[in-house]
Amino acid sequence: MNDMSSPPVRKIIHVDMDAFYASVEQRDNPDLRGKPLAVGYAAARGVVAAASYEARAFGVHSAMPSVTAKRKCSELIFVPPRFDVYKAVSQQIREIFAEYTPLIEPLSLDEAYLDVTENLKGMEIATEIALEIRAKIKQVTGLNASAGISYNKFLAKMASDLNKPNGQAVITPKNGPAFVEGLPIKKFHGVGPATAEKMHRLGIETGGDLKRQTLELLVEHFGKSGPYFHGIARGIDERQVKPNRVRKSVGAEDTFSQDLHAYDQARQGLQPLIEKVWGYCEANGIGAKTVTLKVKYADFNQITRSKTVPTPLAAIADLEEIVDLLLAPNFPPRKGIRLLGVSLSSLERRSAGAEPQLRLAL
Numbered sequence: 001m002n003d004m005s006s007p008p009v010r011k012i013i014h015v016d017m018d019a020f021y022a023s024v025e026q027r028d029n030p031d032l033r034g035k036p037l038a039v040g041y042a043a044a045r046g047v048v049a050a051a052s053y054e055a056r057a058f059g060v061h062s063a064m065p066s067v068t069a070k071r072k073c074s075e076l077i078f079v080p081p082r083f084d085v086y087k088a089v090s091q092q093i094r095e096i097f098a099e100y101t102p103l104i105e106p107l108s109l110d111e112a113y114l115d116v117t118e119n120l121k122g123m124e125i126a127t128e129i130a131l132e133i134r135a136k137i138k139q140v141t142g143l144n145a146s147a148g149i150s151y152n153k154f155l156a157k158m159a160s161d162l163n164k165p166n167g168q169a170v171i172t173p174k175n176g177p178a179f180v181e182g183l184p185i186k187k188f189h190g191v192g193p194a195t196a197e198k199m200h201r202l203g204i205e206t207g208g209d210l211k212r213q214t215l216e217l218l219v220e221h222f223g224k225s226g227p228y229f230h231g232i233a234r235g236i237d238e239r240q241v242k243p244n245r246v247r248k249s250v251g252a253e254d255t256f257s258q259d260l261h262a263y264d265q266a267r268q269g270l271q272p273l274i275e276k277v278w279g280y281c282e283a284n285g286i287g288a289k290t291v292t293l294k295v296k297y298a299d300f301n302q303i304t305r306s307k308t309v310p311t312p313l314a315a316i317a318d319l320e321e322i323v324d325l326l327l328a329p330n331f332p333p334r335k336g337i338r339l340l341g342v343s344l345s346s347l348e349r350r351s352a353g354a355e356p357q358l359r360l361a362l
Helices: 020-028 066-072 083-098 126-141 153-160 176-181 193-201 207-211 215-232 263-284 316-330
Strands: 012-017 037-040 048-051 077-079 104-108 111-115 145-150 168-171 249-260 286-297 302-308 337-349
Touching: 012 083, 012 126, 012 153, 020 037, 020 048, 020 083, 037 066, 048 066, 083 104, 083 111, 083 126, 083 263, 104 263, 111 153, 126 145, 126 168, 145 153, 153 168, 153 176, 176 207, 193 215, 193 249, 207 215, 249 263, 249 286, 263 286, 263 316, 263 337, 286 316, 302 316
Parallel strands: 037 077, 145 168
Antiparallel strands: 012 111, 012 145, 037 048, 104 111, 249 337, 286 302, 286 337
């Protein structure tokens, strides 16, 4: 721990809006307040983009097929997404962040990391900064935000989930390693279902189990993620909060509990992934020219298919169209599909004033 305490302890805040899309809809339409609400379409191929807390009480959650959501909650109200509105609200929130620090790293329209170690207000206590930011967000937008405060990004992200909705939590350097040791591996940010399954096969069920593994074993089984897992098992995460970064690529993937055989099932499974990568690009003002589809079959063989367009995609509907083109030729599949992924590359910063109007067609 000595090497970790020699530099000044960083103060990182992870701010996460509560049921963001659904909360915006309830804010703008008083008739929807207090009711189970899903942002998305009730159509056969529809997917829930976001669910209000009233809907979550019935087990409805984002990425769930709309037909399943309706089965769980017969009174569920579906509202079409308005990404242009969500983006405008997200910009208001970003402006509040910028009053405190220039070190802002958005993850999507509704969440971001802030490094407030040295901040524009000269405030010493990060928990007070988080309280102020959440109060200002409420005042300006009428929406609730939750926050996690810690000495690194991983623990700040984990902390923001502890007192949701409309709360915040702190994980200090003193209690960080113990917090990680008791955490079930499937709750680790950055450990998806497939990785969790692989860890379970190795007998890794908790952070404590992960901590007992050697770096060599983790690299052997998890490649370049091995050092990251080795660090976070000890409450160590050296990643910096990087404002305005343009990644080489951004992607999302999902492993399904049952293998998929039908086109509609696969397309439905891809929709939340499309929205996730598009949301990242929108939040960071990034355009993408190359779309890659990843398909992994039940026998663990996988293929990728890509398409590059001359100019950056202007709207989420354009991304959906390309994903449809890449997906369709793979049906009927030779074997069941266990994993699907979408990634965007050839990323570039969008010029100011070139913001396209968003539209969403599910």
